[in-house]
Amino acid sequence: MNKRKPVFLTIYTIGFFLYIFSPLVLIFIFAFNSGEGYNFPLQGITWHWFIELFSDKTALHSIENSAVIALISATVSTILGTGLTIGIIKGITKYKAFLITALLLPVLMPSLTIGIAALVFFRAISIPLGIPVVILSHVSISISYVFLIMMGRIEGIHLEIQEAAIDLGASWFGSIKDVLIPGLLPSILAGWLFAFMISWNEFIVTYFLIGTDVTLPIYIFSQLRFGISPKVNVISVLVTVFTLTAAVLLAGSRKIYQRIKTGNSYPG
């Protein structure tokens, strides 16, 4: 490798990180600014916008809806996705490549297409729009993400252990429940967190399917269109803190996974 210190590259990379992070910093600053507008110099520190947010019924309702949708769709898609992953890796041999390509569609296709198609579909079979429909659709998208995450992390986990367990007298169900699932647990957790975040942040598909109800991204979007209140900044601060916690959890689950991969401490 080149031993020369890459001065220009280092400066450029630092600049790039500043570019990526400065908008977030800006939003944080103005969440605590007591002035009404977004001008420098800042006028003083206040909790006013936090209090205002927590007395805004629509905002609270949207947060609640988003949490419910994300919790349910993450849980359902993780259960379905785990079965799918085990089945594809340790079950089928035919049509594997075709299946994987099809499962990549929700990840690669524009959300707009997915949202419109779902809207037309639910209207065609006369199912009313709203939260249940949003969950049905979010699950169909998140299954793919759970599958991809588990595929990406499954290498190095010794899945032959299932055969060993059955040779030693375990039932098929027991071999899944007591042998495979415990070993896959870190990637299952990572899949769940990822599915939660996908659903929590999802905007376009929800926009078309939510009907007259509201989720957090929908609330933010409507705020952005009709005048900007610093309440949006407060939401951003709260969401960012929440997201960071989730990211740390995700990284943590990976650490545990690494430990299982390198050490021989196979749980179960």
Place this chain on the structure above:
Amino acid sequence: MSTISKSNKRLIYPALIWFCIFFILPLMIIFIYSFTTDYIFSGGKISFTLNNFLIIFQKKYYLIILGRSLLISAITTFFSIMFSYPVAYYLAKKTRFDKILIVVLMIPFWVNYLIRIFAWKLLLSENGIINQFLLWVGIIHEPFRILYTQTAVILGLIYTYTPMMILPLYATILKIDSSLIEASRDLGASRARAFFDITFKLSFTGIFAGTLLVFIPALGSFAIPAILGGTDSQMIGNMVENQFAHVGNWNFGSAFTLTLAVLSIALILFYSKIFGLETIYKSREF
């Protein structure tokens, strides 16, 4: 062994059935809508037609939107390659802290993109921070107007999707054997030549994977042009939304949506034929 596989195989069905009903079936339905004249389930007379597609190519207005969307997405993709290549290269070859830096880089990606776009609105508006700063320094004497233009939309798209470009680039550059570069230098190649003939060529896989991950969502974007753009920067997404939310011509809206879907599926298939799809899901930092 085979009985275990057979039992395991059953596990895919719940997910697969859900996926087929709520993901594949809707796509098939807009396919049918695109080629018919009336709502299928409204009981009216239904007949096959190509009109929904022909309108796109007959009316100048729609062609302009289609062309503009392709152009904006192409510009976005080009600049995200240019901006992120040096960073990906630095992360892959010049630092030991690449793993942690990648995680740090992905943090804003997890914050709702509407919020990040909101920050750009603050930066770009006429009495926004960039204008205030430039006025204060004295570079300009009256605020320049950039919000609600195509430039603002492109800036927002680049900012939103560039992290998607870095990940596959980083993953492919990481795999390039440094001894190849050393060998070429020993054989007399200049640093620039060594870079363009070896590193750059070998990172094509990453560039293409990143292009898929940036170009397709940019082409289908709807919120970013709605928030940062003006009337001259509406894209396919805004047009389609308008058809479904206000105009009410679902067959035509479906045709436009299907065009977008076919375009993206074609890109995906083209890519998987040449490089294989593993590079995409393995390079994403899940």
